Amino acid sequence: MSFRYIGSKARLVDQLGEFIGKPYSKESYFIDAFCGTGSVAEAAAELGWNIRINDILYSAVITSEARLMSIHQVSFENLGGYDKAIEKLNAVVLEPGFVWRAYSPASLKFYGVERKYFSEENAIKIDSVRRQIKEWRDVSTISHTEERLLIADLLKALNRIANIAGTFGCFLSKWTPQSKGYLKLECRKLKNYNIKIDVSIGDVFSVKNKAYDLVYLDPPYTKRQYASYYHILETIAFGDEPIIEGVSGLRPWKDKASAFCYKRKALITLSNLVSEIQAKKVLVSYSNDGHIKMDEMIAAFNNLGMVKVSSLGEINRYEPNKKPLKSISNVNEFLVEIEK
Incomplete structure (x- = not known):
């Protein structure tokens, strides 16, 4: 199963790669400013670009960075190698913690709400693995x-x-069949790149870029706020124990609310962002399912440079799972190129 994520471009990377092309120079960066799960940044890296990734969510940046990691960056020398580290985590001593208390059926006892995000067994394993990673880092066993x-x-x-x-x-x-399975970590295939990779976490308006870079923007299209939809990933990424509320057990997230998710703010925010970008070329992914109408977007971008719109075809509407939902209509994905 691929990583389930709203707006994932995993199925469009081959098409997007044709628009990304080769780096302009050895110093040029491909900047994925809303990196999500990192599939587009990974495609650009394969083309030889230096990469800069950014997202407002820590979990998204971690996920994206891992897709780009080189064998030269991580040796796990103190644990006998990457495979040994994963082996130790899969055999970790089990001890229940916050995920078990908050996001498994055990939450009924602690919060008065029975949450079924994970089975109790898997929740305890998640807690134990995350705790072990933190302990290794605290004593510098791992970088x-x-x-x-x-x-x-x-x-x-x-x-x-x-x-x-x-x-x-x-x-x-x-409980779904997949949720009845058991948590097991696996080694991923690390890259062998000879490129630079920069990482930032925060507001997209603060992402560094220069004239000879290529900036790719894949902003939220609709009202769905990623910070609330992926709150558990954020909690596990941070390894903290936030105050949570509601049936879903939401952590505080409104400080990460995106203006792109509000219909009245989306166009002006995107237009201002593209205007402030120093790079001479900007690529924007969008769909006809989004808050901004394509003709309005084109009109706004026409004031900034030459604009070209290409259709990337139909994809299933909000299809986070691998199997398409036949009862739900498709949406058209577009790529907008702005040459300043």
């Missing part, structure tokens, strides 16, 4: 980069056994 890779591996593993329809905005009332 900061190695820590982020292992957290990303944990997020990938728990995504496979989460009892959700596609996001962590809510859990399912009945």
Whole structure:
């Protein structure tokens, strides 16, 4: 199963690669300013670009960075190698913690709400793995980069056994077959790049870029706020124990609310962002399902440079799971190129 994520461009990367092309120079960066799960940044890296990734969500940046990690960055020397580190995590001593108390059926006892994001067994394993990663980092057994890779591996593993329809905005009332499986971390295939990779977490308006870079924007299209839909991934990525509320057990997230998710703010925010970008070329992914009408977007961008719109075809509407939902109509995806 691929990583379930709203707006994932995993199925469009081959087409997007044709528009990205080769780097302009050895110093040029491909900047994925809303990196999500990192599929587009990974495609650009394969084309030889230096990469700069950014997202407002820590879990998204960790997930994306892990897709780009090179064998030269992580040796896990103190643990006998990457495979040994994963082996130790899969055999970790089990001890229940926050995820078990908050997001498994045990939550009924602690919060008065029975949450079924994870089985109790899997929730305890998640707690135990996350705790072990933190302990290794606290005593410098692993580096900061190695820590982020292992957290990303944990997020990938728990995504496979989460009892959700596609996001962590809510859990399912009945256990799915996948949620009855067991959490198991796996080594990923590390890259052998000879490129530069920069990482930032925060406001998209603060992402560094220069004239000879290529900036790719894949902003939220609709009202769905990623910070609330992926709150559990954020909690596990941070390894904290926030005050949570509601049936879903939401952590505080409104400080990360995106203006792109509000219909009255989306166009002006996107227009201002493209206007402030120093790079001479900007690529914007969008769909006819979004808040901004394509003719309005084109009109706004025409004031900034030459604009070209290409259709990337139809994809299933909000299809976080692997199997398409036949009862739901498709949407058209577009790529807008702005040459300043």
